[in-house]
Amino acid sequence: MGTRSAKLLRMLSVSVLCVLMLFSAAWASEDVLRVAVIDEAPSLDQQVITSDLTTMIAIHVFEGLYTFDSKYNPVPMLVKEEEVKDDGKLIVIRLREGVTFHNGKELTADDVYASLSRWSQFGSRGSVLFNNIEKMEQTGKYEITLHFKQAFAPWKNLLAFMNGGPAIYPKEIAEKADKTPIPETGYIGTGPYKFVERSPSRYIRLVRFDEYAARDEASDGYAGKKEANFK
Numbered sequence: 001m002g003t004r005s006a007k008l009l010r011m012l013s014v015s016v017l018c019v020l021m022l023f024s025a026a027w028a029s030e031d032v033l034r035v036a037v038i039d040e041a042p043s044l045d046q047q048v049i050t051s052d053l054t055t056m057i058a059i060h061v062f063e064g065l066y067t068f069d070s071k072y073n074p075v076p077m078l079v080k081e082e083e084v085k086d087d088g089k090l091i092v093i094r095l096r097e098g099v100t101f102h103n104g105k106e107l108t109a110d111d112v113y114a115s116l117s118r119w120s121q122f123g124s125r126g127s128v129l130f131n132n133i134e135k136m137e138q139t140g141k142y143e144i145t146l147h148f149k150q151a152f153a154p155w156k157n158l159l160a161f162m163n164g165g166p167a168i169y170p171k172e173i174a175e176k177a178d179k180t181p182i183p184e185t186g187y188i189g190t191g192p193y194k195f196v197e198r199s200p201s202r203y204i205r206l207v208r209f210d211e212y213a214a215r216d217e218a219s220d221g222y223a224g225k226k227e228a229n230f231k
Contacts, residue, residue, distance in 0.1 A: 043181035050164040062167035062189035066160035070221035074160035088151030095142040102194040114174035122179040192228040
């Protein structure tokens with residue numbers, strides 16, 4: 001990862017830590033946590049919004065194909081494995097099976113294709129990646145293949161970014177979306193918490209997603225197993 005990208009991630013990590021430090025000014029029962037923040041997230045649509053507040057909340061609701069571990073290495077999140085062929089010009093991405101969205105629908109390549117297609121058009125990081133891609137295609141129920149014009153080393157880093165990154169939505173939401181932030185009714189992800197409601201200038205309410213499909217690896221930075229400890 002480049003120095004600039006690592007610096008951005010460190011800044012985001014510090015921002016998240018600052019929010020966590022506000023716990024002393026917030027309060028929690030055994031199963032409910034309330035956290036005060038200094039401003040309001042304009043939207044939770046990470047694909048087109050790069051606000052740090054958006055990211056700090058949305059990472060609990062949405063997930064991407066990859067994320068960063070504690071050493072800022074891009075590692076799989078919704079991905080089971082990838083295969084690099086043709087000297088880096090062909091990337092086959094295989095998804096984890098049994099991952100469900102908050103609406104109960106199983107994640108498939110249809111959802112990933114639609115989400116990446118929207119991000120490629122309207123996300124600033126998406127355009128950087130897809131300017132180097134000749135073609136994207138679905139090659140299986142749980143498989144996406146990227147055909148690059150030439151080997152492009154930062155591909156995994158760009159797919160791992162959360163701030164302005166490729167959050168994965170259900171196909172029916174992503175394929176209808178444009179550059180306008182997705183409305184609250186479309187805040188459906190695969191993360192450990194699901195969006196319930198927003199009261200402008202007052203609060204955003206999330207609840208635990210009991211059907212969340214966590215990874216098996218130990219938690220490591222933004223990677224590995226996630227556990228929802230609050231309702």
